[in-house]
Amino acid sequence: MKKVAFHTLGCKVNQYETQAMTELFEKANFTVVPDTETADVYVINTCTVTNVGDKKSRQFIRRAKKNNPYSIIAVVGCYAQTAPKEVLDIEGVNIVVGTNDRGKIVEYVEECAVDEKINVVDDIMQVKEFEELSVQEIKGKTRAFLKIQEGCNQYCAYCIIPYARGPIRSRRAPEIIKEVKTLVSNGFQEVVLTGIHVASYGKDLREKNALIELLKEVNRVDGLKRIRLSSLEPTLITEEFIKELAGLEKICPHFHLSLQSGSDSILKRMNRRYTTEEYRQIVHRIRWYYPKIALTTDIIVGFPGETDEDFETTYNFVEEMAFSDIHVFKFSPRKGTPAADFSDQVDGIKKHHRSEKLIALGLKMRAEYQSQFIGEVKEVLFEAASKDLEGFFEGLTDNYLKIVAPFQAGLEGQICNVLLEESKDEYITGKII
Incomplete structure (x- = not known):
């Protein structure tokens, strides 16, 4: 029986x-074997959000070929999509797939010879349909991630x-509900609905209020607890939606409510589609309905033109x-994005100091x-042995407390x-009662 190993970077x-x-x-x-073992096939699912992601992808490709010089190396994902020729030119790579047609990955592997190179990356901008890649079982996990949406039409200045x-594509509700029911039947009590830009769910389907209607359907699935x-995206949270x-x-x-910057001038340069005052009102709106909600966010420091003020x-x-x-990120120029060509790049030392200051605030x-x-009693979904304390188990509350x-x-x-x-x-330490 042939062996396959996966190495996944990114989101x-x-x-x-x-x-x-x-x-x-x-x-x-x-x-399926761990990616550190010898395998007949290695599948590297790449990330390209930063140049570091590209570098890590190349490093693993080379490591996999050293593990087994006669293996088939298939590179899929965002880096493969944006730079297919560059990836195919890496010594040892046999197949480049990109972010579409992953459903044919086994077929590509079985038809490929060790000395062959195949590039099946297509023009992602022309892809209009959601690629159905369902998951039946997630080994060693207690929360199930479920993809409901693909693509993004926002074009933030820093983002590749x-x-x-490619453009937004939404998964059909019946397929989502079918997968939720399968996951629940396999013992999962929590599903995490994910996508590239979840707030855009349904816009391509021309369905009114598609996301909230989907959530209502998922909420009705028997046996699902969370x-x-x-x-x-902040602009999703209208009064009607949150109610x-x-x-x-x-x-x-x-809710993980993306912010990126608290400066209106920087938000505008980033091509973010809200102001800080609009964001403030959205947060107030959320807390009216969920007074003790956990609100997390992302901040980019050192975006081009960001002054001390x-x-x-x-x-x-x-x-x-x-x-x-x-979550604090130092701006990293990404080739192919408008922000990479902005002239007023911020010094690396300033980025570091700003990052450290915000991280300290985040901890506080x-x-x-x-x-x-x-002193409160909370329901906790236990997941695994604690990495912090020997003899303890860890899990999450509904509001994401560990x-x-x-x-x-x-x-x-x-x-x-x-x-x-x-x-x-x-x-937080606790006692089961």
Whole structure:
């Protein structure tokens, strides 16, 4: 029996697509092995958000070929899509697929010889239909990521993803519901609905209120306990949307609400489609319906043209929003995006100092958010043995608090009531009751 190994870089969407491809190989009687082992086939699912992602992809390609010089190397994903010739020219690469036609990956592998090179990357801008890649089972996981949407039409000045993923395409609701039911029947109690730009779900289908109507259908699935949404565009959160969302009892009170900058001038240069005042009103709207919601966000520091004043404005705005956590990124010029050619690039040392200052603020806000739940009893979906404390198990509350509690047999995949006792840096200790 032939062996296949997968190496995945990047986002949750990539992880979902790798799982779908894994199941395709298993159906074709391949044995899946870790990417550190010798395999007949290596599939590298690449990321191209930053130049670092491209570099990591190239490094693993070379490592895989050293593991087995006679293996077939298939490179898929965003880096393969945006630079197919560059990828195919890497020594050892046999197949380049991109971000479409992953469903044919087994067919491509079985038809390819060790000394052959195949490029099947198509023009992603011309792809109009969602590629169905369903997942039946996710080994070693208790939360299931489920892709509902592909592509992005936003074209933020710093982002390569619209060019790598193409225009928005939405998955049909019946297929989504079918997969949710399958996952629930396999023991999953939480699904995370993900995509490249989830807020655009349904716009290509010309269906009114498509996302909220989909969420209502998912909410009705028997046996499902939690629905979590991945990163959301602020402009999605209208009064009508949040009011209806608050009526769905399975929706987790945790939103990742993209910000990127707290300076209006920088937001405009980024081609973000809101102002800080609009963002502020959206946050107030959310907290009216979800008073203790976990709000997380992304911030880019050192975007071209960001002055000290812009950064201080961002810092003050982030502090005012009182996020439960923030992810801070130093701007990295990405070839092929408008921002890479902006003349007023920010010095690397300034980026570093700004990043460190915001990270410190993020830690402070996370501690403040966690502390308000000490002494409360929360439902925790336990996932695995704790990486922080030996003899403890860890899991998540509906509002994305990481909880660790003393180990008990049979905890994995179970939702238990836990008394939250003490807030640490990255987690809260608790006692199962």
